[in-house]
Structure formats: C-alpha cells, structure tokens
Amino acid sequence: MKEKAIYSFYNGINCAQSVLTSYADHLKFDSDMTLSVSNGFDGGMGKLQKTCCAVTGSFMVLSMSNPRRHLENIDDRNATNEMIQKFTSDYTILHGSFDCRTLLNCDFTIEEGEKQFRDLDMKKNICSKCISDSIN
Template identity: 65%
Template sequence: MKEIEEKAIHSFNNGMNCSQSVLTAYADHLKFDPKMALSVATGFGGGMGEMQKTCGAVTGAFMVLGIHNSKKHPENTEAVKATNEMVKKFSHYFKALYGSLDCKGILNCDFTTISGEKEFKEKDMKKNICSKCISDSIRLIELITKE
C-alpha cells in the first residue's frame, strides 16, 4: 500500500490531477494500461473538470474499485453489485473524514474565483488538503478491498 500511495503523491506533485494520480497508481497492481487510465481520468480532476464537484481522489478511487471488481468477478452483474457496495462504503468512510465528497466542501474554498484561487495557493491546499485526500483514498481502497 505504501508504494501505491507514494506513486500517487509523486504523480500528483508532478502534474497529474488527483483522479489520475489515484487511478494510475494502481496500474501495476491491477494490471491495466496506465496511459489509458491517465486519459480516462483526465476530466475528473479538481472536482470533475475543475467544477469542484466530486473530489478527484474520490472518482479515481471509484474507478479503482470498479477495475478491482471486474478482475475479481467473472460476470459484469456481480462486478457492478460488488463495486456499488464498495463505493457506498468508501463514500461513508470518506465523508466521515472530510464531511463531504465534493471538492468545494472539502476545501471550503471556491478556487474558480480570483480570491479563492489566491486562498488555495496561499494556504497551499494542494499539499495540505488534496494530497491528504489522495493518501486517505488509497488507504480506504486498501481497507475496503480487504474486507
């Protein structure tokens, strides 16, 4: 788990968005194409297209859970059912940690405004909050997939 977390944080600090960072960190572990994953997760950063909706670390985690289950269950209906259950658990745990699944709620900052962008940078929220969301998402993925 520590290796996956370190990969994700390294990727995030080197230009990937939060969703890309979580998803691609699992490429080796779950044996999927990291370039395709990078492309798929492109629009989910910053709360889905920088609209500050669902946190990218969360959407990345949902995609990881889906891939995990598609490899574990031979039938799509089984994979869908298992994924939905895991997404619900993940959401419950993540909300308990952050009070929200939404980027804007987690940050308590609207970075789409000039003043919000300034606050985001001054408080170094990328490092102090977003990186923590990525790490916690990976910890939750590990917890849920081992249950």
C-alpha cells in the same frame, strides 16, 4: 502506492489520475489509458468542484478491480456498488464530505479562490491527504 500517487500529484497530474495510476501495476492496466480516462476529473469533475477527484479515482479503481462487464453480471455490479458506497461512507466520516468545494472551503473557479488555494497551500494541506486517504 500512496507515495507513488503523491509523487505523481506533485509532478503535474490531477488527483483522480494520481489515485488511478498508482494502481496500474497492481491491477495490470495501461497507465497511459488511465491518464486519458481520468483527465477531465481535475478540480472536482472538470474544475466544477463537485465530487473530489481523489474519490472519483477510487471509484474507478474499485470498478476496475471488479472487471465484470457483461449485463448479466448483476451480482458483480451490485458488489462494486457496495464497495463504492462503503468507500464513500468511510471517506465522508474521515473528511466530513466528499465534495471538493466543501473540502477546500474555497471557490477556485474564481481568481480570489485560486489565490486562497495557493496561499494556504491546499494542494499539500488538503488534496494530498485526500489522495492518500483514497488509497488502501
């Protein structure tokens, strides 16, 4: 799954899409739908550099792996929340943060930050590792 996610990331889809679509076959969900639903998570939530979109992709995978949707399934919802909390804790220990701007240490919402992102090949040196570490 990691190889599929990294390949997809280098071929034009965002971090959240890469993580989520790498699980499409395993969880038996439509990969076109996953591309649509995770489209706006690029660059840490709509290029706002908030939560790393590899993390949000993982949140979606964890939610979809526990697909109880009915309001009366409080236990299932709590179990999903616990999985997300554990994932977030583990990811933060590994990377020091789950905030895109902190992880990249640049502001790519400005031209100077975009240049820094490219010049330091952060796509390869940071984002790829975040994607890989988001996949179990």
